[in-house]
Amino acid sequence: MHADEKFTDATWPASPEKATLEGKNKYLGFWLFLGGETVLFASLFATYLALKDKVPNGEAALAKDLFELPLTFVATMLLLTSSLTSVYAMYHMKNNHFKQMQAWLVITIALGFGFLGLEIYEFNHYVHKFHHTFTSSAFGSAFYTLVGFHGGHVAFGLMWFISLMVRNARRGLNLYNAPKFYIASLYWHFIDVVWVFIFTVVYLMGMVG
Amino acid sequence: MANEQSNSANPNVDLKYRRKKNAEEMKQQVITFVMMIFFTVISFVAVAMEDFSHWFIKPVILLLAVIQVIFQLYYFMHMKHKGHGTIALFLFSGLAVGLITVLTFLTIVWL
Numbered sequence: 001m002h003a004d005e006k007f008t009d010a011t012w013p014a015s016p017e018k019a020t021l022e023g024k025n026k027y028l029g030f031w032l033f034l035g036g037e038t039v040l041f042a043s044l045f046a047t048y049l050a051l052k053d054k055v056p057n058g059e060a061a062l063a064k065d066l067f068e069l070p071l072t073f074v075a076t077m078l079l080l081t082s083s084l085t086s087v088y089a090m091y092h093m094k095n096n097h098f099k100q101m102q103a104w105l106v107i108t109i110a111l112g113f114g115f116l117g118l119e120i121y122e123f124n125h126y127v128h129k130f131h132h133t134f135t136s137s138a139f140g141s142a143f144y145t146l147v148g149f150h151g152g153h154v155a156f157g158l159m160w161f162i163s164l165m166v167r168n169a170r171r172g173l174n175l176y177n178a179p180k181f182y183i184a185s186l187y188w189h190f191i192d193v194v195w196v197f198i199f200t201v202v203y204l205m206g207m208v209g
Numbered sequence: 210m211a212n213e214q215s216n217s218a219n220p221n222v223d224l225k226y227r228r229k230k231n232a233e234e235m236k237q238q239v240i241t242f243v244m245m246i247f248f249t250v251i252s253f254v255a256v257a258m259e260d261f262s263h264w265f266i267k268p269v270i271l272l273l274a275v276i277q278v279i280f281q282l283y284y285f286m287h288m289k290h291k292g293h294g295t296i297a298l299f300l301f302s303g304l305a306v307g308l309i310t311v312l313t314f315l316t317i318v319w320l
Contacts, residue, residue, distance in 0.1 A: 031296040035303035042307025046314035084242040200274040208263045
């Protein structure tokens with residue numbers, strides 16, 4: 001079975017992402033990377049929790065002054081939904097439906113950009129309204145590093161999806177690119193996993209006090 | 210390469226079966242998603258109500274987050290499928306190191 005072989009719906013493997021040795025290895029290697037990412041984000045969470053609300057004076061904004069539930073809620077819904085749409089994309093990938101897969105990926109990317117837009121608005125708001133900047137306090141540094149790192153992952157994930165789609169636009173699905181799409185969607189889910197902890201630990205627990 | 214679709218002499222019969230199986234899994238995924246949204250809404254509403262003590266609300270929303278992440282990992286990221294032993298080892302090792310880091314920072318850092 002060659003990676004660039006043409007498939008019909010009947011000959012397309014049930015798990016195309018793991019049908020080649022390269023695909024299998026990529027899958028395993030990517031999860032090793034995700035294990036490392038877990039450590040990275042855990043240390044950023046640890047730093048944030050240790051430095052939360054550690055500000056130099058009484059005028060500086062604290063977590064409960066900054067955060068607003070509606071904005072976080074909308075951002076959360078966008079990212080959670082984009083996780084489901086990428087599941088739909090992989091469902092069509094397994095059924096050898098290239099066009100539908102591309103369509104669901106476009107929706108995923110659009111939702112991702114929506115999330116990123118909200119985050120940029122949010123940071124801009126904090127800086128200009130509350131003078132809560134990266135260098136204003138230990139709290140500020142920890143907050144922007146943690147949430148910004150996640151936002152950076154979202155931006156990277158979007159670039160990843162877009163480059164895959166552009167590069168394979170006319171190639172269609174084969175065993176060469178199936179693992180690539182699959183792994184990009186795994187990365188996207190991982191971004192969502194991290195966000196679940198961010199909205200809980202940073203925003204919700206920050207609002208509770 | 211071992212191929213899962215070669216169980217049947219007639220690939221079209223097999224294709225029908227696989228399509229059905231994929232559709233069923235997709236249905237499960239949508240149910241998972243609905244539950245994740247449900248848990249998220251509970252967390253946000255609990256915080257928005259401002260009625261509960263933070264000693265109660267923090268463990269509850271953390272628990273809801275953990276359940277949501279288990280759904281995400283085991284359903285959306287397919288860890289419930291067989292052959293994910295090594296992968297679970299990678300992830301849980303990372304998680305163990307991470308949790309110890311959080312615990313350490315929470316107990317020995319103060320400003």
